[in-house]
Amino acid sequence: MPPLPLLLSGLMGSGKSTxxxxxxxxxxxxxxxxxxxxxxxxxxxxxxxxxxxGEQAFRALEADTLRRLLDSPEPRVISLGGGTLLDPELxxxxxxxxxxVTLTARPDTLAARTSAPGRPLLDEAxxxxxxxxxxxxxxxxxxxxxxxHVRTDDRPPAELADAVLRAWLDPTLLVPLGARSYxxxxxxxxxxxxxxxxxxxxxxxxxVVTDENVxxxxxxxxxxxxxxxxxxxxxxxxxxxxxxxxxLPAVERIxxxxxxxxADREALVVALGGGVxxxxxxxxxxxxxxxxxxxxxxxxxxxxxxxxxxxxxxVDLGLAKNAVxxxxxxxxxxxxxxxxxxxxxxxxxSGLAEVVxxxxxxxxxxxxxxxxxxxxxxxxxxxxxREMVLGxxxxxxxxxxxxxxESGDRVLLNFGHTLGHGLEAAGAYTRxxxxxxxxxxxxxxxxxxxxxxxxxxxxAARIERLLADLGLPTDLSREPLDEALRLAALDKKRTASGIxxxxxxxxxxxxIELLSLDALGRLLRAGLQAGxx
Numbered sequence: 001m002p003p004l005p006l007l008l009s010g011l012m013g014s015g016k017s018t019x020x021x022x023x024x025x026x027x028x029x030x031x032x033x034x035x036x037x038x039x040x041x042x043x044x045x046x047x048x049x050x051x052x053x054g055e056q057a058f059r060a061l062e063a064d065t066l067r068r069l070l071d072s073p074e075p076r077v078i079s080l081g082g083g084t085l086l087d088p089e090l091x092x093x094x095x096x097x098x099x100x101v102t103l104t105a106r107p108d109t110l111a112a113r114t115s116a117p118g119r120p121l122l123d124e125a126x127x128x129x130x131x132x133x134x135x136x137x138x139x140x141x142x143x144x145x146x147x148x149h150v151r152t153d154d155r156p157p158a159e160l161a162d163a164v165l166r167a168w169l170d171p172t173l174l175v176p177l178g179a180r181s182y183x184x185x186x187x188x189x190x191x192x193x194x195x196x197x198x199x200x201x202x203x204x205x206x207x208v209v210t211d212e213n214v215x216x217x218x219x220x221x222x223x224x225x226x227x228x229x230x231x232x233x234x235x236x237x238x239x240x241x242x243x244x245x246x247x248l249p250a251v252e253r254i255x256x257x258x259x260x261x262x263a264d265r266e267a268l269v270v271a272l273g274g275g276v277x278x279x280x281x282x283x284x285x286x287x288x289x290x291x292x293x294x295x296x297x298x299x300x301x302x303x304x305x306x307x308x309x310x311x312x313x314x315v316d317l318g319l320a321k322n323a324v325x326x327x328x329x330x331x332x333x334x335x336x337x338x339x340x341x342x343x344x345x346x347x348x349x350s351g352l353a354e355v356v357x358x359x360x361x362x363x364x365x366x367x368x369x370x371x372x373x374x375x376x377x378x379x380x381x382x383x384x385x386r387e388m389v390l391g392x393x394x395x396x397x398x399x400x401x402x403x404x405x406e407s408g409d410r411v412l413l414n415f416g417h418t419l420g421h422g423l424e425a426a427g428a429y430t431r432x433x434x435x436x437x438x439x440x441x442x443x444x445x446x447x448x449x450x451x452x453x454x455x456x457x458x459x460a461a462r463i464e465r466l467l468a469d470l471g472l473p474t475d476l477s478r479e480p481l482d483e484a485l486r487l488a489a490l491d492k493k494r495t496a497s498g499i500x501x502x503x504x505x506x507x508x509x510x511x512i513e514l515l516s517l518d519a520l521g522r523l524l525r526a527g528l529q530a531g532x533x
Contacts, residue, residue, distance in 0.1 A: 007085075148164075206268045210238055211240065239280065255287065281294060312325065450527050
């Protein structure tokens with residue numbers, strides 16, 4: 001049974017009253033129509049309430065009724081009015097207490113479905129179709145903030161009810177950015193979910209970018225699902241795998257393939273792969289025709305919990321990590337946690353470094369889970385992987401929502417990355433994986449924090465012990481730290497006064513210090529001489 005109530009939102013005529021009872025029946029839960037509840041409570045129909053009290057008074061009554069219904073967390077399906085969630089405060093409340101699915105349809109479909117009288121916002125309009133288009137335009141930012149969208153044109157109700165039910169059952173986190181909001185959705189059938197998402201986005205064409213490792217395992221089901229949904233896929237681009245290939249030529253190759261295939265501004269790019277594919281494909285999408293939409297389908301643990309979420313895209317420039325890039329949020333992130341089963345042990349363990357990072361800076365419960373369930377983590381127990389991915393993604397989405405463009409709190413996500421990136425580059429992106437470098441970078445920064453008297457010894461020791469227990473490197477004695485420090489001068493977080501460095505006071509208590517490169521090196525050497533963290 002679903003854990004939260006389902007709210008069906010969308011403009012009048014989108015299918016809420018038709019699909020609501022079907023979904024409720026399939027889930028074995030009650031169905032409520034918010035307008036019917038209001039009518040039953042007040043003894044007046046919605047049109048009469050509009051006429052007698054005005055829209056503002058009706059919206060207040062509507063909001064009070066919905067809040068009362070959501071005071072009880074029992075699973076049920078509630079069909080909303082088309083304007084119920086226009087108020088930002090009520091929308092935030094609904095998103096926190098329920099699973100919101102917005103139903104969409106073309107304006108001509110909506111007009112055909114709402115031709116009968118009894119719609120207060122349409123009955124007085126001289127042109128219903130134009131009125132519907134205007135309502136869609138003004139309400140777009142509110143409708144965008146939903147856990148999922150299902151397009152209801154030209155599909156039978158039973159098929160649509162199944163799509164809504166799948167969206168309800170999939171654990172989903174929302175990155176609420178107004179009209180640019182997007183879901184991070186955990187699903188057991190990513191190709192089918194992609195097709196549903198793409199139907200809603202209604203692209204002119206879909207272009208899939210993947211790499212040579214992922215293509216044999218995952219490309220065909222994705223292409224089949226897209227084509228079965230009636231979507232055009234003119235080209236796929238298969239890149240060479242790995243960080244050494246995360247350079248500008250890969251972006252140029254993607255752009256050339258899309259332009260040659262006739263991509264326009266309504267095109268959709270799908271990034272199917274690990275962190276490198278997400279970074280490069282998202283960057284290409286941000287550049288093509290000054291920006292087209294893209295969807296991330298991460299296939300590695302590292303990309304699930306980090307690279308695919310948050311809208312950072314880019315490439316390395318020589319040894320300068322992520323030196324060229326953009327902020328370009330995806331339209332959706334679709335995660336199939338079972339994909340980690342096909343990763344190599346080294347790649348999977350590397351991804352755990354980013355989970356530890358998220359736990360260390362913002363989620364002590366997740367940290368305790370990793371310690372307590374270490375054996376299940378290493379065995380890739382699927383239930384545990386889902387919980388772990390959700391926890392790490394929840395940390396990242398919360399920070400990205402507060403600070404999308406890294407002008408403040410988002411820097412916290414770089415804990416361990418300043419020196420980690422330097423170590424990664426010092427090995428020419430082949431000696432260490434990204435996660436291994438971040439693990440060593442966290443150890444280095446914990447030493448810096450200890451030398452400054454900022455980091456609690458017990459917290460530092462617990463983090464080092466967990467990293468080691470998970471199979472990640474923690475020994476800095478043989479690392480080229482001087483070279484890593486030199487390369488840290490290329491770090492994108494640097495300013496004229498120094499590098500914004502993320503330290504930890506304790507678990508869940510990060511702080512940002514502006515340190516010069518000389519000070520960073522001096523403190524690191526002092527921390528190393530002092531011994532173990």
